[in-house]
Amino acid sequence: MPLFRFFAEYFRPYRFRLILILLASLLDMAFNAQIPMSVKFMIDRALIEKNQRMMLIILAALAASALVVPATSLWRDYLYAGIVSRIISTLRARMFERLQWLSLDYYARTEVADVISRFSNDIAAVQRGLAITVSWGLRPLLDLFLSAVLLMILEWRLATLGILLCPLCLLGPHLLSKRSSQSSALKQEQESQLLTSIQEAMLAPALIRAFNFQYATIGRFQKRNELLSSTSIRLGFLTSLMERSASFAILVLQALIMGISGYLAFRGVISIGTFATFQALFVTLSYSFMFLAQYYPNLVNVSGGFHRIEELLREKPKVADAPEASNLPPLGKAIEFRDITFRYPGADPAGKPNLQNLGVSIRRGESVAFVGPSGSGKSTVLNLLLRFYDPESGAVLFDGIDLRQATQGSVRDQMGVVFQESFLFNATIRENIALGKPNATEQEITDAAKAAEIHDFIAALPDGYETLAGERGSRFSGGQRQRIAIARALLKDPSILVLDEATSALDPETEHAINLTFERLARGRTMISVTHRLSSVLNMDRIFVLDQGRLAEHGRHTELLQAEGIYAKMWQKQSGVQFSVVEGQGKAVLDASWLRELPLMKGVGADTLAELIRWFATEEFAADRVIFEEGDAGNAFYVLARGTVEVLRKQDGGARRLAKLSQGDYFGEMALLSNQPRNATIRSLTPCVCLSLHRDLFQRLLAQEPTIQEQIRHVFASRAAS
Numbered sequence: 001m002p003l004f005r006f007f008a009e010y011f012r013p014y015r016f017r018l019i020l021i022l023l024a025s026l027l028d029m030a031f032n033a034q035i036p037m038s039v040k041f042m043i044d045r046a047l048i049e050k051n052q053r054m055m056l057i058i059l060a061a062l063a064a065s066a067l068v069v070p071a072t073s074l075w076r077d078y079l080y081a082g083i084v085s086r087i088i089s090t091l092r093a094r095m096f097e098r099l100q101w102l103s104l105d106y107y108a109r110t111e112v113a114d115v116i117s118r119f120s121n122d123i124a125a126v127q128r129g130l131a132i133t134v135s136w137g138l139r140p141l142l143d144l145f146l147s148a149v150l151l152m153i154l155e156w157r158l159a160t161l162g163i164l165l166c167p168l169c170l171l172g173p174h175l176l177s178k179r180s181s182q183s184s185a186l187k188q189e190q191e192s193q194l195l196t197s198i199q200e201a202m203l204a205p206a207l208i209r210a211f212n213f214q215y216a217t218i219g220r221f222q223k224r225n226e227l228l229s230s231t232s233i234r235l236g237f238l239t240s241l242m243e244r245s246a247s248f249a250i251l252v253l254q255a256l257i258m259g260i261s262g263y264l265a266f267r268g269v270i271s272i273g274t275f276a277t278f279q280a281l282f283v284t285l286s287y288s289f290m291f292l293a294q295y296y297p298n299l300v301n302v303s304g305g306f307h308r309i310e311e312l313l314r315e316k317p318k319v320a321d322a323p324e325a326s327n328l329p330p331l332g333k334a335i336e337f338r339d340i341t342f343r344y345p346g347a348d349p350a351g352k353p354n355l356q357n358l359g360v361s362i363r364r365g366e367s368v369a370f371v372g373p374s375g376s377g378k379s380t381v382l383n384l385l386l387r388f389y390d391p392e393s394g395a396v397l398f399d400g401i402d403l404r405q406a407t408q409g410s411v412r413d414q415m416g417v418v419f420q421e422s423f424l425f426n427a428t429i430r431e432n433i434a435l436g437k438p439n440a441t442e443q444e445i446t447d448a449a450k451a452a453e454i455h456d457f458i459a460a461l462p463d464g465y466e467t468l469a470g471e472r473g474s475r476f477s478g479g480q481r482q483r484i485a486i487a488r489a490l491l492k493d494p495s496i497l498v499l500d501e502a503t504s505a506l507d508p509e510t511e512h513a514i515n516l517t518f519e520r521l522a523r524g525r526t527m528i529s530v531t532h533r534l535s536s537v538l539n540m541d542r543i544f545v546l547d548q549g550r551l552a553e554h555g556r557h558t559e560l561l562q563a564e565g566i567y568a569k570m571w572q573k574q575s576g577v578q579f580s581v582v583e584g585q586g587k588a589v590l591d592a593s594w595l596r597e598l599p600l601m602k603g604v605g606a607d608t609l610a611e612l613i614r615w616f617a618t619e620e621f622a623a624d625r626v627i628f629e630e631g632d633a634g635n636a637f638y639v640l641a642r643g644t645v646e647v648l649r650k651q652d653g654g655a656r657r658l659a660k661l662s663q664g665d666y667f668g669e670m671a672l673l674s675n676q677p678r679n680a681t682i683r684s685l686t687p688c689v690c691l692s693l694h695r696d697l698f699q700r701l702l703a704q705e706p707t708i709q710e711q712i713r714h715v716f717a718s719r720a721a722s
């Protein structure tokens with residue numbers, strides 16, 4: 001029984017204090033019983049017998065108790081409140097600690113709001129339940145016990161009847177308890193869903209506005225809000241019904257007992273004092289019953305809340321240090337990915353693996369790159385290298401040592417990482433950079449910032465390095481965040497530098513400068529870089545080309561071009577679209593050979609192509625912008641010269657990503673022929689430069705070349721049908 005385990009485990013450290021609390025409660029209980037018993041003695045011994053001395057003794061005893069008992073009760077409550085708040089803080093600390101040691105698969109399958117609700121709602125339920133345990137649980141229980149004993153002593157036949165009838169007042173609560181605990185669980189869940197809505201609204205404000213989803217978002221929130229509200233009403237009604245039914249039953253019971261005992265006193269079977277005391281004690285007894293009846297639902301809540309807390313505490317990290325794990329020595333010879341097959345947890349075990357039979361070896365000091373289309377598994381390779389996940393079969397080896405035999409800390413200590421998405425904590429820039437080396441000196445921090453080409457920018461801020469980054473670094477642009485992240489990785493001065501699209505959010509000049517920095521820093525280090533942009537891998541010692549989770553090719557740039565495989569194709573696609581900065585003016589240029597490969601340009605003469613190229617205009621977009629929206633009338637065709645965009649389609653009040661496009665990809669070609677509505681939305685993920693061609697201009701070309709007009713129509717018709 002989880003509740004019993006909970007009490008046993010969490011109250012154990014406070015057992016001596018609990019004994020004191022029990023003693024104080026016993027005193028309290030004795031005082032509670034003293035009053036009705038005094039009534040009997042007052043009537044039978046003092047009033048009827050006119051015994052003044054007896055009366056004084058009784059009153060003095062009552063007065064003494066009235067002074068001592070409230071003081072001890074107060075002290076007891078203080079003691080107990082201390083225990084409860086310590087237990088609650090222990091629970092919070094254990095949950096947070098657990099979160100720090102769980103591996104990434106947990107975060108992939110868990111909603112933030114669900115975790116937050118465990119920290120807020122469930123903790124609050126446990127706290128509320130524990131806080132009233134002494135006054136609503138322990139005290140009534142003791143009262144119940146003592147008054148039952150005293151009633152038995154006073155008049156056992158009547159007492160037996162009363163005690164047997166008392167549980168009747170639990171009948172109502174008992175019948176309602178199942179429905180009430182169902183409602184309570186439902187309410188908990190609906191609260192967590194509401195939190196999810198709020199969280200999404202806070203995390204994706206730009207996306208919601210760009211898609212005009214405000215009304216849909218409000219609608220969804222309202223629906224959840226109404227559900228929660230009606231569940232709350234229902235739960236409130238059930239709770240008060242439980243309380244009312246219990247107190248109603250008690251009233252009936254008291255009337256019944258008064259009738260019977262009044263009859264007995266009338267007949268002289270019991271004394272008047274006994275009659276009066278019996279009433280008073282029976283009130284205590286029945287109210288204790290009621291308190292317990294009302295305390296019970298709380299116990300259900302504590303148990304439910306604790307269950308959800310325990311679920312989190314019992315999560316086991318999928319990736320954990322082996323008991324015999326040792327610290328990994330600094331890399332001496334090579335990193336090897338040996339025949340690795342890997343699927344993300346939760347993926348269909350019969351489906352295609354995310355990495356399949358990957359075998360790669362990287363010598364110490366080499367600079368290598370993983371390239372390949374979006375979704376080919378590049379970031380996944382790094383996830384295994386950093387041991388965020390363990391492979392399904394095969395192993396990642398450092399100098400022949402399986403990473404599973406090393407401590408995670410010692411593996412990651414050797415690496416400096418810049419992730420695809422740069423995250424900043426809401427702390428100062430200094431603190432964000434110093435994450436790489438907590439005891440870094442001022443000089444080291446500014447040196448790292450200089451190397452990452454961000455020092456001048458920071459120094460020009462009014463607060464300089466003390467500027468707060470805002471939530472998730474929202475005060476800075478994507479490129480600035482990325483440079484701060486680069487400074488963070490450089491400060492660590494790692495022997496292995498790991499970069500995942502580290503320069504994707506930068507403008508071309510900064511990208512060029514930082515790539516030079518990386519080249520300089522790569523000397524004497526191992527550099528493993530993942531990128532879309534082939535222009536930045538030209539000088540790499542080796543390039544690994546991934547395709548759908550497999551290693552398709554590897555070699556140096558020139559070797560791969562000669563092989564005329566996937567890499568050569570990617571290169572052709574990307575190099576056909578170039579972006580350069582001349583005199584501060586960015587300009588994208590399209591190659592005739594690139595244009596010729598386009599299905600709709602097949603058969604178009606070289607002269608026409610050259611003419612067409614001149615009609616393309618360069619357009620720049622910041623990150624997170626909608627380039628065009630699904631349903632808009634289309635009027636231009638775009639070629640991506642720089643950056644990454646995503647293709648989205650509206651679906652069930654949300655948006656589904658169909659694809660990610662990068663340099664050399666194109667979109668919106670249907671608009672060249674007609675102004676039919678766009679069938680998808682294009683949104684920039686990084687700053688982008690596009691070459692665009694407007695329909696009017698293209699139509700002019702068609703007018704010049706009537707011979708290809710038919711053919712183009714044909715190509716479009718087949719595309720529209722697909």
Ligand SMILES: Nc1ncnc2c1ncn2[C@@H]1O[C@H](COP(=O)(O)OP(=O)(O)OP(=O)(O)O)[C@@H](O)[C@H]1O
Pocket residue numbers: 108344345347354372373374375376377378379380381420532660
């Ligand atoms: N946490 C995850 N859980 C389940 N599947 C995932 C997870 N992360 C990635 N995947 C899947 O694994 C595959 C490889 O993803 P990965 O992120 O390695 O691609 P990538 O080559 O880095 O692509 P990109 O260039 O877009 O960053 C994709 O099909 C992706 O959907």
Ligand SMILES: [Mg+2]
Pocket residue numbers: 378379380420500
């Ligand atoms: Mg990636």
